[in-house]
Amino acid sequence: MPIQFEHVSHTYSTGTPYEYKALYDINLEIEEGKITAIIGMTGSGKSTLVQHLNALLLPEKGTIRILDRTITAGEKPKNLKSLRGDVGLVFQFPEYQLFEETVIKDVAFGPKNFGASEEEAVKKAKHALSMVGLPAETYEKSPLELSGGQKRRAAIAGILAMDPKILVLDEPTAGLDPLGTVSMMSLFSKLNREMGKTVLIVTHDMEQVFKYCDNVVVVENGKIRTHTSVQEFFADSSLCREMNILPPALIRMKDLLKEAGFRIDDNIQDLDRLAYAVARQVKKHG
Amino acid sequence: MKAIEVSHLTFAYDDTKTTIDDISFSVEEGSYTTIVGHNGSGKSTVAKLLAGLLEKKSGEIKLGGLDLNMKNLTAIRSMIGIVFQNPDNQFIGSTVRDDIAFGLENHCVPQEQMDDIINLNAGKVKMTKYLDQEPTRLSGGQKQRVAIAGVLAMKPKILIFDEATSMLDPQGKDEIKKVITQIHEESSLTILSITHDIDEVANSDAVIAMNNGKIAMAGTPHEVFSDEKKLKEIQLDIPFSMKMQGALKRRGVNVGNHLTMEGLVKELCQYNSNM
Numbered sequence: 228m229p230i231q232f233e234h235v236s237h238t239y240s241t242g243t244p245y246e247y248k249a250l251y252d253i254n255l256e257i258e259e260g261k262i263t264a265i266i267g268m269t270g271s272g273k274s275t276l277v278q279h280l281n282a283l284l285l286p287e288k289g290t291i292r293i294l295d296r297t298i299t300a301g302e303k304p305k306n307l308k309s310l311r312g313d314v315g316l317v318f319q320f321p322e323y324q325l326f327e328e329t330v331i332k333d334v335a336f337g338p339k340n341f342g343a344s345e346e347e348a349v350k351k352a353k354h355a356l357s358m359v360g361l362p363a364e365t366y367e368k369s370p371l372e373l374s375g376g377q378k379r380r381a382a383i384a385g386i387l388a389m390d391p392k393i394l395v396l397d398e399p400t401a402g403l404d405p406l407g408t409v410s411m412m413s414l415f416s417k418l419n420r421e422m423g424k425t426v427l428i429v430t431h432d433m434e435q436v437f438k439y440c441d442n443v444v445v446v447e448n449g450k451i452r453t454h455t456s457v458q459e460f461f462a463d464s465s466l467c468r469e470m471n472i473l474p475p476a477l478i479r480m481k482d483l484l485k486e487a488g489f490r491i492d493d494n495i496q497d498l499d500r501l502a503y504a505v506a507r508q509v510k511k512h513g
Numbered sequence: 514m515k516a517i518e519v520s521h522l523t524f525a526y527d528d529t530k531t532t533i534d535d536i537s538f539s540v541e542e543g544s545y546t547t548i549v550g551h552n553g554s555g556k557s558t559v560a561k562l563l564a565g566l567l568e569k570k571s572g573e574i575k576l577g578g579l580d581l582n583m584k585n586l587t588a589i590r591s592m593i594g595i596v597f598q599n600p601d602n603q604f605i606g607s608t609v610r611d612d613i614a615f616g617l618e619n620h621c622v623p624q625e626q627m628d629d630i631i632n633l634n635a636g637k638v639k640m641t642k643y644l645d646q647e648p649t650r651l652s653g654g655q656k657q658r659v660a661i662a663g664v665l666a667m668k669p670k671i672l673i674f675d676e677a678t679s680m681l682d683p684q685g686k687d688e689i690k691k692v693i694t695q696i697h698e699e700s701s702l703t704i705l706s707i708t709h710d711i712d713e714v715a716n717s718d719a720v721i722a723m724n725n726g727k728i729a730m731a732g733t734p735h736e737v738f739s740d741e742k743k744l745k746e747i748q749l750d751i752p753f754s755m756k757m758q759g760a761l762k763r764r765g766v767n768v769g770n771h772l773t774m775e776g777l778v779k780e781l782c783q784y785n786s787n788m
Contacts, residue, residue: 476753
């Protein structure tokens with residue numbers, strides 16, 4: 228089990244007028260080698276939760292086990308640097324954090340910081356940049372010259388260059404256009420399938436959860452509301468509706484068809500099978 | 514009456530690439546028109562050209578029958594309001610009230626009228642309760658609502674939204690879409706919305722699809738979404754109901770073109786053999 232939370236809670240600004248309890252007694256195990264979606268309303272505690280994964284935030288109470296390391300509340304965390312090399316965290320709008328003169332320098336910064344030689348760091352940076360699909364002619368450009376989508380890719384390459392085992396992404400497609408979103412999600416899917424990375428994605432987009440993720444964790448008011456497989460989560464729309472989440476279009480379509488008297492099996496979760504089921508129940512016409 | 518008339522408009526940021534390549538289109542007064550297209554297709558550049566924030570290379574832009582040129586720039590600017598994508602980049606005031614007042618102060622609106630205008634427009638975007646709040650305490654959706662109120666206070670005839678919901682969470686998106694729809698229903702404002710939201714496009718009066726600085730398609734949502742070949746060519750997303758229609762067609766079930774799932778299901782019901 229690569230990631231395990233045991234009775235973890237977190238409070239911001241303890242002892243000040245701004246004290247705010249963000250996480251309550253979290254127990255959670257994230258499956259290795261899968262893509263897990265972390266969903267919930269803004270302010271539910273999703274980002275607080277994922278920032279514990281590379282010890283950017285430390286638990287107020289409880290224990291977190293990540294790979295072979297343990298972070299315990301009240302104890303000074305050990306081997307922080309190696310943990311941060313293993314768990315790559317990509318923040319919301321990571322393009323705001325690009326800072327070097329050139330794209331290649333920016334991406335090579337991480338590996339260099341982790342002790343790689345200049346040559347090795349550049350090699351890793353080039354590999355990461357090719358993974359995210361940035362062409363070689365962008366390498367010597369200033370990050371500021373890139374388009375919004377390219378900047379996002381460069382920032383993600385900066386994390387990939389450190390070759391983390393676990394990749395944590397906080398709303399990686401926010402503000403991207405539909406094509407940019409698809410290529411970004413395909414990249415994470417590829418990193419998961421072909422390189423065996425465990426991926427956690429904080430997202431509001433149920434179409435992404437439905438299409439690309441294996442498991443879903445729902446965070447609500449600082450607690451884990453549900454943790455289940457994507458298939459189970461979208462078996463029908465009742466869970467989504469209960470939590471005030473707009474279900475994916477296919478699930479909404481199933482609801483409408485069922486209301487209209489069609490018999491649609493809960494297991495049907497792709498367009499072709501849905502069309503097949505409907506086609507069998509309509510009379511010849513036209 | 515046309516609110517916007519553009520003919521043979523061309524623009525380039527530099528010599529290497531023509532960003533807007535000889536486009537012509539018009540927007541009906543009082544309509545809700547959407548502009549779609551991928552990032553880099555030129556959508557936002559068009560919005561900035563219309564508002565006179567960028568200077569065209571050649572061609573003509575007419576707003577409310579008035580030519581967009583240096584002489585008319587002030588008159589045109591008072592006719593048009595823009596809400597941009599990033600809620601954090603357009604909050605100027607230290608409170609919601611100050612933010613809405615900013616434009617009014619620039620136009621030397623007398624103090625005694627200002628309060629009424631602020632209250633009226635804060636009400637339209639449902640932010641009356643928050644008038645004395647600081648921006649840091651507002652959600653993205655609330656900040657965008659304030660931006661809309663600030664623009665409405667200037668009494669524009671044309672409102673442009675440049676991906677105004679794309680950085681918001683689902684709740685924020687929903688809030689903004691409702692506010693825009695309501696403003697459109699209650700006023701004679703012309704709305705031009707640059708968007709990736711396919712449902713918003715399906716519900717608009719007219720669609721302009723841009724690709725590589727040109728207009729690839731234009732018409733009603735029904736017309737635009739009916740041209741499957743062209744849609745594929747420019748890789749534009751289509752409403753889910755149309756994907757379902759395609760899948761049904763491959764199974765031998767032919768139904769009409771529906772832009773909404775409800776419409777599609779209604780037609781399917783007529784052929785339901787379970788009934």
